[in-house]
Amino acid sequence: MKNFCKIIFIFILFILLTGCYDKAELEQQSYVIAIGLDKGEKEGTFSFTFQIANPEVGSTLSAGSDEEAEETISITGNDIVTATNTANSFVTKRIVLDQTKVIVVSEELARSEDFLRVIQSASRTPQIRRGVEMIVSKEKASDFLNNNDPKMEQRPHKYYQYMLNRAKQTGIIPEADLHRFFQITEGDADLFLAIYATTEKAETEDTGTEDEYIAGQIPQEGGNVTQFMGSAVFKEGMLIDIIDGQETRICNTLDKTMGMEELLSTYPDPIAPKYRISADYSQKEEPVIDVSYNKKTNHAKISVTVSFNLEILAIPSMIDYAQNEKNQKILRKSIEKNLENKTKELIQISQEEYGSDPFYWSLYIRKFFKDIPAYEKGDWNKKIFPNAEIDVNFVLKRLDFGKMLNDSNLNDVRD
Amino acid sequence: MARLLHSQKSNKKTPAKKETLYKDAKQNAEEIKRLFSHGTNEDFISRELIAAFNKKKVYLFFYSSIVNSNSIEEFVIKPLLEEEGESVSDVITNKDITQISDYQQAIENINNGKVIIFIDGDDNGYGMEVSQFQHRAIGKAENESVIKGPKEAFTESLYVNMSLVRKQIRDKQLITELTSIGERAKQSVILVYVDDLVNDEVLENVKNRIKNIEIDTVRNVELLEQLIEERPNSIFPSILYTERPDNAAAYLENGYIVILMDNSAACLILPVTFWDFFHNPEDRYTRYIFGNLTRLIRFLGLFLTTMISAIYVALANFHSEMIPPDLLLAITAARERVPFPLIMEILIMEIAFELIREAGIRIPNPLGPTIGIVGALILGQAAVEANVISPIIVIVAAISGLSSFAISDVSLNYSVRISRFIFILAAGFMGMFSLIGVFLLLFMYAASLKSFGIPFFAPVAPNYKSQGDTLFRKVLRAEIWRPTYVTQKDIQKKKKN
Structure with missing residues (x-):
């Protein structure tokens, strides 16, 4: 009986003590899906925008709810976490950042020196995950988040999840x-590519190719105004340039740490230059990056071999590439050449303008150094990469022509 | 006062031990009649007759409710009346006849369904086995049902149960040793073991424990189990309780001890480990792969039933970042209208489920379907619609309740259900941190347990040579050894190839 009383007593204590520590009920928290970072009006302050998901939208229980799917608020402050507290002056629940999917940075802030000051707090707080994607928006981040109005995926976390996943698969971001x-940034070598996106329409120049755009330039009718295309190039924590979708794709093909699944692209028709040939580019093997380094001269020779497969999807010129071997040879050469040239252009820009590479190639030179100080003394960014001799080879392993080899004969059809 | 004491003494109905019989049969008959309250006791029968072989008066006593009256007539009364011969044992054709020299024996004989006779001029009485206790016929195992495997279950008769066990193991070494317990009303307890396999230490231990029970009555093995176990306060059982003779036989073959009693449609098996509670006989009757699949599912069930509610509490209250956003928002949306804290929600549903379970067992059969309607409708749908609990709680409680049935052993089932509540409270205290802490404490406690000297997690920890039947079992052909933590005698049960 005495024992029993003790057990009951402990049980009651348990119930009383339950609820201490950092317990928080789910419904007493607001879940931020996207964080926007802008420059504040005063020097040293920033404007933070939080896009908070509304749990009632999209769950079957409250199908009749006519509330908005998200609430977007902006507030000025010094860093992200304290801003969440200030925001509680008009947000009803505790703001938590655990579920954040993206951080949107305005181009203006990203180009300034202050950017590193504000983003470093994200690495300090355990609330923000390391997997959060970084988006650079052409306009202010608060405008971006407010203008973004997906029609199908109303719930913001789903929108970002699907949008970014698919865009990443196609390699345009x-x-x-x-x-x-x-x-x-800490490694002090290479360039970081952030996702570039905008909700603002820019002057559209119809280049005729499908991926030589940056966000905002893509001619679009209907749908969500938000476009994700291209990347923002960061050097040492500061934005230095924007590159378009095609260049981003090249970066993805040359960088072993990036995953890219498929790439539908067009290439100039070598025989009828008026037309372009569409093809499905796939890269089954990783590119071979062969680095040789001369310690004395601090000079590197990088030779890159990319083997890829191609499946032709459309030949609008209706020239027989499938069965005419001579034509096929011309096509192969032309595509390889085309890819090599574009790549070389990008490498040239990065060597001469950026002074570093967006391909994370510094990984392959590190093995030539004894320790970190030696590697730092070698200086990839300033000395090795800009002067490196880089040779790029694209090797077309397999060329397919789809399930129908012959195109319609134009003369036969129109007689 | 002295007279009162005296009269009490002369009227007492339990004779002192070894009070020998009188020389006179008539006096004995009077004493027996007095002891058994003849006249008041409706089914206590006394009969007098003149034996044909020596023309002397014979007194018969028996309980009419527990003897076979045909046997009495045919094998006792008829020969006494008709047959000629030298002595009683010559005349009586009954299968078994014992001499009685004191009242204690006489009383036991009558209580155990024998007929006793006193003959004029004979110093001894005689007891003859004619008992026929009424009991249920052998039925199907209801609590431990299997699809593939024998269907017979023990029934509430000691001799039937012994027969069921002996049918499984036809071995002359299979011993059924009788002891009796109870100070007042004695009951027979049968220890069954294979003599050249059993662990003598454990056997001695059990015998001592049974001998040391000083209690008026012990009616069945369910009560006996609680009287011989080592830790009555432990939440883990230390004796296996099964209603399947084939299960008992499987243990006997490995050197375990089985205890049988009248009035129990089950037996006790000891010593046991955690794995014995976890196993089900069907695991061995189905093929290797199939049996292990069931084991895997049962283990999943064990995990889910103990942990799922607790993990849900821990995640939702302390680690919301671990819940994927879709689910998180769905739970949040549902929880916005619920008045209780999440842990209360869980406790309400878990207790409701326990109520349904308890009511389901106790409810009279004709009312059975009602409980389903009440349970499913009121507790499931209506509670959600009334915003008392959120729908996900119903799922969590249903999974945890349902998977608890995967643990077929009654005793372990209780342990699991109790630990579930402990875990829920622990998770509500400091989340995953305290949940893991309490789990470790409970696990350490379980690992420290011993059942009649055998560690609870043997043969895994500590490691022993055994047939390797723990979480998963081996192919039957690869089971070479007997569990050496139980028996040391003949440890190889199959020739190595």
Whole structure:
């Protein structure tokens, strides 16, 4: 009986003590899906925008709810976490950042020196995950988040999840999680590519190719105004340039740490230059990056071999590439040449303008150094990469022509 | 006062031990009649007759409710009346006849369904086995049902149960040793073991424990189990309780001890380990792969039933970042209208489920379907619609309740259900941190337990040579050894190839 009383007593204590520590009920928290970072009006202050998901939208229980799917608020402050507290002056629940999917940075802030000051707090707080994707928006981040109005995926976390996943698969945007950002920035070599996006329409110039755009330039009718295309290039924690979708794709093909699944692209028709040939580019093997380094001269020779497969999807010129071997040879050469040239252009820009590479190639030179100080003394960014001799080879392993080899004969059809 | 004491003494109905019989049969008959309250006791029968072989008066006593009256007539009364011969044992054709020299024996004989006779001029009485206790016929195992495997279950008769066990093991070494317990009303307890396999230490231990029970009555093995176990306060059982003779036989073959009693449609098996509670006979009757699949599912069930509610509490209250956003928002949306803290929600549903279970067992059969309607409708749907609990709680409680049935052993089932509540409270205290802490404490406690000297997690920890039947079992052909933590005698049960 005495024992029994003791057990009951402990049981009651348990119930009383339950609820201490950092317990928090789910419904007493607001879940931020996207964080926007802008420059504040005063020097040293920033404007933070939080896009908070409304749990009632999209769950079957409250199908009749006519509330908005998200609430977007902006507040000025010094860092992200304290801003959540200030925001509680008009947000009803505790704001938690655990579920954040993206951090949107305005181009203006990203180009300034202050950017590193504000983003470093993201690495300090355990609330923000390292997997959060970084988006650079052409306009202010608060405008971006407010204008973004997906029609199908109303719930913001789903929108970002699907949108970014698919865009990454097609290679038009890079993988840009916060972890990678800190890794590259701290490593003091290479360039970090952030996702570039905008909700503003820019002057559209119809280039005729499908991926030589940056966000905002793509001629679009209907749908959500938000476009994700291209990348923002960060050097040492500061934005230095924007590259378009095609260049981003090249970066993805040359960088072993990036995953890219498929790439539908067009190439100039070598025989009928008026037309372009569409093809499905796939890269089954990783590119071979062969680095040789001369310690005395601090000079590197990098030779890159990319083997790829191609499946032709459309030949609008209706020239027989499938069965005419001579034509096929011309096509092969032309595509390889085309890819090599574009790549070389990008490498030239990065060597001469950026002074570093967006391909994370510094990984392959590190093995030539004894320790970190020696590697730092070698200086990839300033000395090795800009002067490196880089040779790029694209090797077309397999060329397929789809299930029908012959195109319709135009003359036969129109007689 | 002295007279009162005296009269009490002369009227007492239990004779002192070894009070020998009188020389006179008539006097004995009077004493027996007095002891058994003849006249008041409806089914206590006394009969007098003149034996044909020596023309002397014979007194018969028996309980009419527990003897076979045909046997009495045919094998006792008829020969006494008709047959000629030298002595009683010559005349009586009954299968078994014992001499009685004191009242204690006489009383036991009558209580155990024998007929006793006193003959004029004979110093001794005689007891003859004619008992026929009424009991249920052998039925199907209801609590431990299997699809593939024998269907017979023990029934509430000691001799039937012994027969069921002996049918499984036809071995002359299979011993059924009788002891009796109870100070007042004695009951027979049968220890069954294979003599050249059993662990003598454990056997001695059990015998001592049974001998040391000083209690008026012990009616069945369910009560006996509680009287011989080592730790009555422990939440883990230390004796296996099974209603399947084939299960008992499987243990006997490995050197375990089985205890049988009248009035129990089950037996006790000891010593046991955690794995014995976890196993089900069907695991061995189905093929290797199939049996192990069931084991895997049962282990999943064990995990889910103990942990799922607790993990849900821990995640939702302390680690919301671990829940994927879709689910998180769905739970949050549902929880916005619920008045209780999440842990209360869980406790309400878990207790409701326990109520349904308890009511389901106790409810009279004709009312059975009602409980389903009440349970499913009121507790499931209506509670959600009334915003008393959120729908996900119903799922969590249903999974945890349902998977608890995967643990077929009654005793372990209780342990699991109790530990579930402990874990829920622990998770509500400091989340995953305290949940893991309490789990470790409970696990350490379980590992420290011993059942009649055998560690609870043997043969895994500590490691012993055994047939390797723990979480998963081996192919039957690869089971070479007997569990050496139980028996040391003949440890190889199959030739190595």
